[in-house]
Amino acid sequence: MDLPAYADSSLTGGTAVPPPAPAGDTPAGAGLGAAGLVDVAAERDRTVGASRSHHLNSAGAALPTAAVVDAVVAHLRHEERAGGYEASAARGSDIEAVYAAAARVVGAVPEEIALLDSATTGLRVIIDAMRLGPAARILVSRSTYVSHALHLLSVAAQRGAELVIVPNGADGALDLVRLEELLAAGDGRDDVVCVAHVPTSSGLVEPAAAIGALTRGHGARYLLDATQSVGHLPVDVSEIGCDALVTTGRKFLRAPRGTGFAYVRRSLLGTLAPVAPDVRGAAWCAERDWDLAATARRFETWESSVAGRLGLGVALEELLARGIEGTAGHLVTVAAALRSGLAETGGVRVQDPVACASGIVTFTVDGLPAGEVSRRLAERNVRTVSVPASHAQWDLGSRGVPAVVRASVHVYNDAGDTRALLDEVAAIAGARG
Ligand SMILES: Cc1ncc(COP(=O)(O)O)c(C=O)c1O
Structure with missing residues (x-):
């Protein structure tokens, strides 16, 4: 669930922040995606929002294609x-x-x-x-x-x-x-x-x-x-x-x-x-x-x-x-790469359980509330949300985790998007004290 109250990304708008490089400027932006299952470049072409932000919030509300709109x-x-x-x-x-x-x-x-x-x-x-x-x-x-x-x-x-x-x-x-x-x-x-x-x-x-x-x-x-x-x-x-x-x-x-x-x-x-x-x-x-x-x-x-x-x-x-098998394969592969990149980042804890073969990644940064991490990411045009325990008492509440940052991928996310998340999280985690 993804209310603006904690989905701070929606509050910052996109105008003051330079958009990320277009897909073609990134190696994986052209042609097939990570697992070779989805034509990411074509998906980006038909998705206006894909070049406006690093949108990693498909589990909140994904970017629609132009045809849907x-x-x-x-x-x-x-x-x-x-x-x-x-x-x-x-x-x-x-x-x-x-x-x-x-x-x-x-x-x-x-x-x-x-x-x-x-x-x-x-x-x-x-x-x-x-x-x-x-x-x-x-x-x-x-x-x-x-x-x-x-x-x-x-x-x-x-x-x-x-x-x-x-x-x-x-x-x-x-x-x-x-x-x-x-x-x-x-x-x-x-x-x-x-x-x-x-x-x-x-x-x-x-x-x-x-x-x-x-x-x-x-x-x-x-x-x-x-x-x-x-x-x-x-x-x-x-x-x-x-x-x-x-x-x-x-x-x-x-x-x-x-x-x-x-x-x-x-x-x-x-x-x-x-x-x-x-x-x-x-x-x-x-x-x-x-x-x-x-x-x-x-x-x-x-x-x-x-x-x-x-x-x-x-x-x-x-x-x-597009086909659900290829879509799922792409999402799971991209998210797995994100998870390992985050796990290798100092001061960052991946919060997903072992059974996590999905396109959703959750994490926390030591010493910083998840809402603050998500807000700082939004300032850098990387769109995630923070999910508080009050939205998942039987999960986060019972694990004693007050909130997590949630990044979720879709077929229009390219290497530029995942790189931006990893780089900006590393910068935020590095500067946290
Ligand atoms: C697992 C899960 N179930 C149900 C919902 C509720 O969906 P809706 O807002 O369409 O009622 C959400 C929304 O975030 C969700 O994440």
């Missing part, structure tokens, strides 16, 4: 000329195509997709529709995102469900043995397992498919928060075995802010009635009766940013065209 702006212009309802009617088949693209990205079918404004909305409407009562147990990973944790804690407090925080193993990921013991001990209970595939607070990758095998084996429902993994790592709901998934547009999908989607397995849909049905997801068919949509659209609301959804559609198609 064009799709949004074109639709707003269409609304300006024709009216919002008329413009939307004219793009009916393109809007339907967004469901199909989202479904393809996560290995689902379009009927299992709901388009929403955020991952947090997705988690809330799905959990609320489960109507968890005193017989229910919510088993959560330490990686759980702040807003999700707050909602789950309030569900437990208000409805009497039990909330169990599953401990981590030695590699920093959820302890599968302990999860299995907990599930086995609770057989017959109404268990829901909620896990963040990749958290907000580190580069951890949870063993999502192994968790899915356990939840299936014990008849528990499994909600995966894939907000930090869709567009970043391969995510296939059948391989993972989750019953529901939520994600957002603005991060690794490179879509506009205020977009997101949820997947709900077809077999689960009929058991989930939204707490607040909306005209989009339900038909008011009689004086005191309503019918829910047969599809995951039962969780949607009538009002939405059509322009944003069309932008999301373009971003999803771009990901499908």
Whole structure:
């Protein structure tokens, strides 16, 4: 999560700071990226922001391509000329195509997709529709995102469900043995397992498919928060075995802010009635009766940013065209190089757990608060965020780490960007006393 309050980079603007050298001036800027899997130069060409800053904040909100922005702006212009309802009617088949693209990205079918404004909305409407009562147990990973944790804690407090925080193993990921013991001990209970595939607070990758095998084996429902993994790592709901998934547009999908989607397995849909049905997801068919949509659209609301959804559609198609395997390979390789560079820098501690094969790197600088490090980096046009323990109490809080600096890469990041981060962190760490 990436509020301006700690994402100081957004406060400094870009105007007073000279932009970094264009991609072509750096050896890895031209041609294929670190792992030879992505055409970084081409990605930079289609990404206006890539040459404006060293943007290492895709886990906050990644830089969109020009095509994504064009799709949004074109639709707003269409609304300006024709009216919002008329413009939307004219793009009916393109809007339907967004469901199909989202479904393809996560290995689902379009009927299992709901388009929403955020991952947090997705988690809330799905959990609320489960109507968890005193017989229910919510088993959560330490990686759980702040807003999700707050909602789950309030569900437990208000409805009497039990909330169990599953401990981590030695590699920093959820302890599968302990999860299995907990599930086995609770057989017959109404268990829901909620896990963040990749958290907000580190580069951890949870063993999502192994968790899915356990939840299936014990008849528990499994909600995966894939907000930090869709567009970043391969995510296939059948391989993972989750019953529901939520994600957002603005991060690794490179879509506009205020977009997101949820997947709900077809077999689960009929058991989930939204707490607040909306005209989009339900038909008011009689004086005191309503019918829910047969599809995951039962969780949607009538009002939405059509322009944003069309932008999301373009971003999803771009990901499908680029390929998730190459994207993931590139991100993981670049981040691993950053991690080792930071580990070799005096006064710097990499804070990622062992299980961190992702494009997110977290670190601290001895003697300097993470927010201050991130702010100084922003002054040098290197964009990171600091994530405080208040956004990850079950992770950073329990590790006794008050905050970390988070750098996260994407396909437009070249050697100039990673060099800038390493050089500036070294300068900040060297000057800290
Ligand atoms: C792991 C994780 N889950 C969920 C969210 C929330 O996403 P959204 O802001 O779309 O609700 C975030 C946002 O930072 C996150 O990092």
